[in-house]
Amino acid sequence: MKPSMASASAFAVTSMAWLAVFGAVSADPKPIIETQALLCQPAFEGGPFRVTEDCVDPTYNVPVFTSETDETSPVPHRRVSGYFNGTKADFNFYLPPPELFKGRFFQHVYPIQDSNARPERVAFGAESGAYTVNVAGVGGYRADAAAAKLSRKVAAEYYLGHSGRIYGYIYGGSGGSYVTAGAMESTFGVWDGGMLLIQGIPMSNPNNWPVRALAGLFLEHQKKNIIDALAPGGSGDPFSVLSEDEQAILKEATALGIPLSSWEAFDDVGRNGMNMLGFFTPLVSGAIQARDPSYPHDFWSKPGYIGTEDSSLGDAFRNALVSFNSTVRNVVLGDGGLPVSAVLSNVPDSTSTLGLVFTIHGANFSAPVKGQLQPENNTLTIDPTSDETVLATLKEGIIVQVDNRLFLSGFALYRHQVPPVQDGYYGYDILRHPDGTPLYPQRDTLMAPLISQGASGGVLHSGNITAKVMVLQTLLDYDAWPWHADWYKRRVKTQLGDQFDNNYRLYYMENGFHYIESPQLEPPASGRVVPSGGHIEQHLLDLSDWVERGIEPPKGSEYTIDELSQVHLTPDVTRRGGIQPLATLTVGGANRTHAVVGEAVTFQLHVEAPPGTGGVVSTEWDFEGTGVYTALDFGRIGPMVETNVTHTYEKPGTFFAGVRVSSQRDSDPETPFARVWNLARMRVIVE
Incomplete structure (x- = not known):
């Protein structure tokens, strides 16, 4: 590949030449290396893959290059595109001109991203002497690792004047932090450093959204008082305006990890917590139905659960319950002859539409149907992905049962998913007796670690990192809680011992929510929080200096954690560390x-x-x-x-x-x- 920035047509022949070298565009693609002894292997049966610099992934081993173009936006660069044959993992490499290259690449990861890098990431990479790697999220880190290794071969051919190692840095936030943690614990020599942003841990999901939702439901009527207490110039003590029961719920949500100050944006934390739980019903409710289908019944019928609790909290849940039967009065058919909507005979006033489940009841059958209820006109809009056989039974006069029992039971799921004491999740102590036993009945299956392993590629967050790692956690984040990063830091310290300071940094950032980069910050949110994109960029530069030149980065944040798991930075700017x-x-x-x-x-x-x-x-x-x-x-x-x-x-x-x-x-x-x-x-x- 020639290093000059020519037009796409000028290097078409060259492109085909190196495409052939690296495996690719043909009717019969061949693996890069066919020697079985060099295949990457799981660490143990059913465990995460150990990916080294030299092994070949048995799934992501046949790259197919589809295009190579010279681009001018957002900065001049050469874009190389392709995919791994037989998979859904496509990729893009964005290579700045050779005169800018300093021997590194940055790679952003996220479980559901596509392969197109955001323009600001490409521009920052070029400014920093790095090319950019972006891979479509397919779960875990293996596709990202295969692309990272492949990119070095492409870059070595393109940057013919560069000698020495090409350093690589992986980073990702929220769900991307799981991918990055997996990469940092189960790969060797693929990346030289990693950054975990707004870090999730094995107990984060599906527990975090329910904590927000439960507190939001119960404290909604106190919203104005809570906001006033926490806004600048307020008392700072929202507990003082709450009843004893309300104080207990806010204390529980706070100790579990929701930053107390974040409730100034009450609707974002509480109401949107309920919305998120509704949006992610397939995750939360799906996990319940797949792994613990008897839980909703127990929630509404057995002692120890809020559904049967004789308390103001129990009353709030029963008042929020939607459960009624209605007769289909009219059915509207679509082009294919199947129902697209149905008008129901009755819908109670003030019916919430969040988390509703619809079940058709015929003479000899019952079956679910997907849809959305519009209470203003008693209309059930049918989801086209519903089972066609079931839809064929939806006719005038048939009974539709509507309820949100499963959805509401999910609000309290975390109370019945308390991890073992020995795992160190100290935020969950609020749900334990002094002797460490749980306050509430526990379910047989602990769901959150299973979901975490799916996102991280099977990695257990042991803390046994294989490269230098930085973590950036925001102090107002009500989705990725501040103490979670401290939990992981403790595990890394246990694993690394006296090598900890040489390989790990945790930085806390004030006035940041669950945002990663500045384009997401618009009014009115921008009046309360600041973007973290600049933080990320500077930390990536510090990480690369740490790896490549041995320059110590700024010291990690100095902080304390109080009895409610709240993180407090040292007020003295000369001692608190970090870069903010x-x-x-x-x-x-x-x-x-x-x-x-x-x-x-x-x-x-x-x-x-x-x-x-x-x-x-x-x-x-x-x-x-x-x-x-x-x-x-x-x-x-x-x-x-x-x-x-x-x-x-x-x-x-x-x-x-x-x-x-x-x-x-x-x-x-x-x-x-x-x-x-x-x-x-x-x-x-x-x-």
């Missing part, structure tokens, strides 16, 4: 102030970057808390900024003024890359 600047916003030393319409309010901003992490390069203001920022001059770029800014409010109301600040390792205010953000907010009451 610390910002405070006050008026007269307080984070709450009163003013009258037309009065000038003078804000005091203090920003300080941790030692050795660069200078503050921007301050952006949002005086009314809308999530829309305006950049204002703050004076000289440096590791510490202090400035006063005055704003006049022209209307009454309560405003959550905010300032978003960023630092950059090279103190470069012009570059969009590796800008590390933080946020400071306060309450302004204008009368």
Whole structure:
């Protein structure tokens, strides 16, 4: 392959030449290596595959290259595309011009991503002297590993002037953290380092969504009071406005891991928790039906479960129960002669549509049908993936049973899925007696680790990492809980012993939700949180320097964990570690102030970057808390900024003024890359 950036047509012949070398485009594709002795093998029967730099995966062993094109967007690069024959794993390699290449690649992973890399990742890679690898998620790390090894061969041919090892770095967030953990524990020499973002652990799913959903359901009527307590300038103590039963539920949800401060965005945490549980009904309900089908019946009929509990919580669940029969009054048929919708004779007022199950009852049969209920017009819209034989029975006069028993039982699933004490999941102590025994009846099957193994390629999160690893966890994340990263850190430390500091870093990030990169942050969420894309980029650069040049990265975050499993960063910026600047916003030393319409309010901003992490390069203001920022001059770029800014409010109301600040390792205010953000907010009451 020629290293010049020519047009696609100019290198077509060259492309076919190296495609043939690497295995590919033919009617009869051949494996790269056919020697059985070099095939990758499971660590043990039924266990995760051990993938080395030299072995060949028996599934992902025949690459088929489909195209090679020169692209100009988002930056000039050569794009090489293909797939592994006989699989659903396709891939793309994005190679910047040879003059930019510094001998590395970055590879983002996620279980359900496609093979097209996001433009900002390609641009950052090129800026950092790296090519970008992106593989369609197919579960586990094996396809990603095969593509990583293949990319080195393609890059070695393209970058003919490069000598020495091509270093590789894998990273992924949320579900991608499972893939990355699997890669870091079960591959050798494939990648030289990895980053786990917003890390999930073996007890995360399907437990995390139910915790949010249960608390959201029970505390919904206290939403306003909880938000006021947790918003800037509030008391900070939402427990003080709750009843004893409500306090117990918030305490349970907090100890299990939901960041207490995140409830300021109550609908995102609670209401959306219920929505997510509804959206992921196939995962949660599917897991229940496949592995513990008697659980919903027990939930509504046996002692020890909320469905039978004589309490305000039990009352809340019974009040949320939807269960009724209705007669089909009219059926609308589609082009194929099968029903597309049915009008029901009755639907009770205020019927929730989340998690409903529809069952057709005939004279001699009962069968489920998929669909969505529209209570406003009593219409059941049929899911076209429903069983056609069942749909053929859906006629006028037939009975349809509607209920959400399975869905609601899923809210409390986590109470009956408590892991063993010896596994170290200390957040679950809230669900145990002092002697370690569970408070509630336990089911025979612990579901979450089985789901985790499916995402991670069978890896058990032992902590026995085989390359340098960094973890970035956000402190407002109500999906990937902060203490989960600390749990994994402890396992890594146990495995590595005195080599721990040479191979692992955990960084906590303030004011970040379950977001990975900046394009996802739009108003109003942007008024409360900051993007983490710059964090990720700088950590990848630090990781590559650590591996390639032996440069120690910034020290990991210094923090404490309280009795409710809440993570608290050390307030002293010189000790707390990490790379995030610390910002405070006050008026007269307080984070709450009163003013009258037309009065000038003078804000005091203090920003300080941790030692050795660069200078503050921007301050952006949002005086009314809308999530829309305006950049204002703050004076000289440096590791510490202090400035006063005055704003006049022209209307009454309560405003959550905010300032978003960023630092950059090279103190470069012009570059969009590796800008590390933080946020400071306060309450302004204008009368």
